[in-house]
Amino acid sequence: MTFFDNFHEQDILLKRWFKAHQRDLPWRVNRTPYRVWLSEIMLQQTQVATVIDYYLRFTHRFPTVQDLATASEDEVLSLWSGLGYYSRARNLHRAAKLVYSEYSGVFPSDYKTLQTLPGVGSYTAGAIMAFALDKPAPVVDGNIARVLSRLLNDRTRWGDGPGKKHFESLSLSFAEKARSPLLWQEGLMELGATVCKPSRPDCASCPFQSSCLARQHNTIEQLPVLMKKPEKTRLDVYCELIYNNDHIWLEKNQSTGLFKGLYAPPLCEPFESTLTVKRTLTHRNLHLHAKLIPMDIAERPSAHWIKRSALNQIGLSTAVKTLLQKAALLSILLTSACSVKGPSIRYLTRIEQTLPGRQDPVVYAKQLVGKSHAKLGGKDYRADCSGTVRAIYDAGGIWLGNASSTDDMYRYVQKNGQLDTRAPKPKDLIFFNAGDSKELAHIGFVEEVLPDGTVLFIHHISGMIVRSRMNLKSPNLQTDPQSGARLNHILRRGKRKGYTAGQLFVAFGRMP
Numbered sequence: 040m041t042f043f044d045n046f047h048e049q050d051i052l053l054k055r056w057f058k059a060h061q062r063d064l065p066w067r068v069n070r071t072p073y074r075v076w077l078s079e080i081m082l083q084q085t086q087v088a089t090v091i092d093y094y095l096r097f098t099h100r101f102p103t104v105q106d107l108a109t110a111s112e113d114e115v116l117s118l119w120s121g122l123g124y125y126s127r128a129r130n131l132h133r134a135a136k137l138v139y140s141e142y143s144g145v146f147p148s149d150y151k152t153l154q155t156l157p158g159v160g161s162y163t164a165g166a167i168m169a170f171a172l173d174k175p176a177p178v179v180d181g182n183i184a185r186v187l188s189r190l191l192n193d194r195t196r197w198g199d200g201p202g203k204k205h206f207e208s209l210s211l212s213f214a215e216k217a218r219s220p221l222l223w224q225e226g227l228m229e230l231g232a233t234v235c236k237p238s239r240p241d242c243a244s245c246p247f248q249s250s251c252l253a254r255q256h257n258t259i260e261q262l263p264v265l266m267k268k269p270e271k272t273r274l275d276v277y278c279e280l281i282y283n284n285d286h287i288w289l290e291k292n293q294s295t296g297l298f299k300g301l302y303a304p305p306l307c308e309p310f311e312s313t314l315t316v317k318r319t320l321t322h323r324n325l326h327l328h329a330k331l332i333p334m335d336i337a338e339r340p341s342a343h344w345i346k347r348s349a350l351n352q353i354g355l356s357t358a359v360k361t362l363l364q365k366a367a368l369l370s371i372l373l374t375s376a377c378s379v380k381g382p383s384i385r386y387l388t389r390i391e392q393t394l395p396g397r398q399d400p401v402v403y404a405k406q407l408v409g410k411s412h413a414k415l416g417g418k419d420y421r422a423d424c425s426g427t428v429r430a431i432y433d434a435g436g437i438w439l440g441n442a443s444s445t446d447d448m449y450r451y452v453q454k455n456g457q458l459d460t461r462a463p464k465p466k467d468l469i470f471f472n473a474g475d476s477k478e479l480a481h482i483g484f485v486e487e488v489l490p491d492g493t494v495l496f497i498h499h500i501s502g503m504i505v506r507s508r509m510n511l512k513s514p515n516l517q518t519d520p521q522s523g524a525r526l527n528h529i530l531r532r533g534k535r536k537g538y539t540a541g542q543l544f545v546a547f548g549r550m551p
Contacts, residue, residue, distance in 0.1 A: 046216050049247065050223060056246040057226035060233070062087075065094055072146035073104045075171040076134075079163045080127050084321070087232075093122050104146070107132065108139035116300060116354025123357055124321075129300055130158025150176050161207065173221040175214035177207035182231025183224070188263035189235060192252035198266035273324050277312070278304040280329040282368055283336055286344040289353070297325075301354045302345070304329065304362075316365055318358040327358045331366060348446050400435035400466055404484050404497045407431070407504045424482045427499040428468060431484050435466070445470065445482040452548030463488050463547040469496050471543035481543065483507075509544065
């Protein structure tokens with residue numbers, strides 16, 4: 040009796056295993072063709088752990104295909120920045136426009152019609168059919184091909200045209216017999232990702248261990264038979280990194296090839312490089328060389344000057360972003376004393392996945408007072424004001440978008456219409472400027488509002504997380520003596536001029 044002849048029993052075994060061991064992934068919640076399609080495009084050549092954060096940001100900003108279709112390309116690419124393979128994002132945007140205009144925002148439910156959408160091939164079309172609609176369709180990625188080749192001891196080469204058609208035919212045959220194509224196909228994929236791995240598979244945990252032919256013939260490590268990958272070639276690219284204190288000169292690449300549709304420094308002839316970053320692409324090893332050129336904005340007036348504080352609003356390749364980071368040009372320096380060097384903020388986008396449960400933000404914030412920086416779920420946050428606020432909101436599972444700085448957070452709540460200058464509540468954000476300057480320089484977390492209008496807030500300053508107070512009616516009110524008089528002031532970097540919290544106050548921000 041073959042595996043196929045005994046399929047009903049195998050189907051039950053895989054279904055039980057998958058329900059007991061499947062990972063908690065965001066695209067497995069509220070399955071729709073749009074959400075499944077989005078996740079599958081993102082997961083192409085990208086690890087699950089990397090995709091989760093991007094997926095949550097995308098679905099928060101673009102909850103429907105209409106939202107994605109009506110967005111600008113720059114906005115789509117800015118949210119995609121760092122995920123790589125940017126043709127996926129451009130095709131994603133084109134496909135969304137087509138679904139919205141030609142299909143009234145409803146994805147086709149036919150396997151062949153789905154493949155007419157930009158960027159949707161046989162695999163993605165099959166995934167939409169199976170994972171969103173629970174209909175039989177061929178779904179074969181590297182994980183499924185590996186599992187099928189081992190289960191059947193199949194030595195068909197995976198990766199070329201004939202091999203792809205062979206495994207797609209097998210996949211469809213099994214899916215047509217399965218009680219639930221969704222559970223069967225996704226169960227196989229999960230098995231390949233977590234148990235039947237390329238090397239050192241955990242056969243003892245596999246529901247098919249007694250029927251796996253490769254295990255019986257001791258050929259597990261030999262399967263699947265793969266095509267030999269071509270050697271990568273080296274690609275050297277030279278550019279001029281033109282900048283000043285507040286702006287960077289970046290041009291949107293309208294041509295084909297490298298950086299298409301993204302912003303990048305202007306390319307130039309080869310030179311003896313002063314700064315180089317290396318990135319591994321699909322078929323090439325990129326060496327991006329930059330010549331740093333400080334320049335006054337008046338010397339080259341053009342729309343190509345982009346504010347450094349607005350870099351998170353445009354599409355940047357990982358290579359260019361790394362280049363800007365290496366040149367210390369990615370983030371505009373804050374003017375307040377709260378900003379110190381430290382590890383980058385760690386995004387915990389679904390806190391319930393990494394902690395036993397959500398914490399009350401106020402309770403968690405109180406526990407931070409007196410510490411040098413915030414920790415949560417075994418991760419360290421940046422030792423500054425925005426890192427502290429990020430940790431507090433992550434603890435409560437409260438969404439802060441992709442905001443990572445005071446300016447980012449201010450724009451986020453302002454964009455969502457949640458800015459209120461005179462009616463603070465616990466869990467709100469509190470923003471400050473830099474005294475006489477209009478620049479935002481500090482952020483805190485509202486712990487409590489007392490009956491007399493005094494606002495207790497927790498923030499990071501002078502290397503420590505502290506509790507301070509202010510009263511909107513009496514802006515010169517001194518800080519609670521228990522916290523120390525010096526903590527009543529926020530010092531501007533450089534001039535070291537002190538201001539009371541009330542004098543610096545700008546606005547309160549509330550999460551939607």
